[in-house]
Amino acid sequence: MADFTAQNVATMREEVKSMGDIAPHDLVFSFPIGVPGYPDVRNFQLLPLGVEFGPYLALRNMGSDYPVFVVAQPYSVVEDYVVDIDDLHQGLLGLENGSTNVLVLLIVSLDQKSNLPKANLAAPLVINLDNMLGFQVPQGNLEFTMDHQLSVPFRDMSRS
Numbered sequence: 494m495a496d497f498t499a500q501n502v503a504t505m506r507e508e509v510k511s512m513g514d515i516a517p518h519d520l521v522f523s524f525p526i527g528v529p530g531y532p533d534v535r536n537f538q539l540l541p542l543g544v545e546f547g548p549y550l551a552l553r554n555m556g557s558d559y560p561v562f563v564v565a566q567p568y569s570v571v572e573d574y575v576v577d578i579d580d581l582h583q584g585l586l587g588l589e590n591g592s593t594n595v596l597v598l599l600i601v602s603l604d605q606k607s608n609l610p611k612a613n614l615a616a617p618l619v620i621n622l623d624n625m626l627g628f629q630v631p632q633g634n635l636e637f638t639m640d641h642q643l644s645v646p647f648r649d650m651s652r653s
Contacts (some may be wrong), residue, residue: 521555522620522627525585529600529616529629531560537627539564539598545653547645549601549610552618563647564598565612570643571599576617582630586621596620602640603647610647611640 520539527534536555548569552562567574576597583589597619599612614637620627 522552522625524618524627524629526628528560528562528618534560537562543653545648545650547647547649547652549647550598552598563601563603563610564618565601565610565643565645567597567599567612567614567617570601570610570612570645571614571641574614574637576619576630577632577634578619578630582619582628585628586619586626587624588621592621592623594622596622601643601647604640604642608647610643610645612643613639614641615639 522537522539524535524537526532528537531554534554534556537552538555540551540553542549542551542563548565550564552564554560567576578586578588578595586595588595597617599614599617601610601612603609604611614632616629616631616639618627619630
């Protein structure tokens with residue numbers, strides 16, 4: 494399997510010409526208890542959306558075309574966001590030995606009125622890239638909301 498780090502994933506869009514160039518097994522993450530609203534959907538693939546989508550990626554169910562989540566790495570869309578991974582989730586993710594090869598993804602949605610993206614800062618997806626396991630990790634910081642307005646547009650044709 495290819496060696497993936499958070500930075501590799503962030504630059505993946507520029508390195509591939511089409512989704513067909515990514516081996517399907519390379520970026521497949523297992524969520525042992527599923528993801529929000531889909532407890533039985535456990536294997537997801539991370540895919541680029543295209544240059545015009547900037548920092549946004551697709552997290553697609555491996556079993557079918559549904560569900561697909563739009564996600565982004567926090568550093569590309571939010572300033573000063575620090576994720577707290579409690580002891581329980583560190584153990585579930587296999588991070589208890591101090592592994593730092595972690596990918597954090599925010600689930601993004603589009604506001605129906607403004608068509609601007611909003612991110613769930615209250616419960617990011619955290620993935621251990623050493624074992625490809627992921628969990629949604631609720632945050633205790635009450636300032637983190639589930640609908641944090643982002644300033645980076647979802648689609649901008651000037652990026653292409």
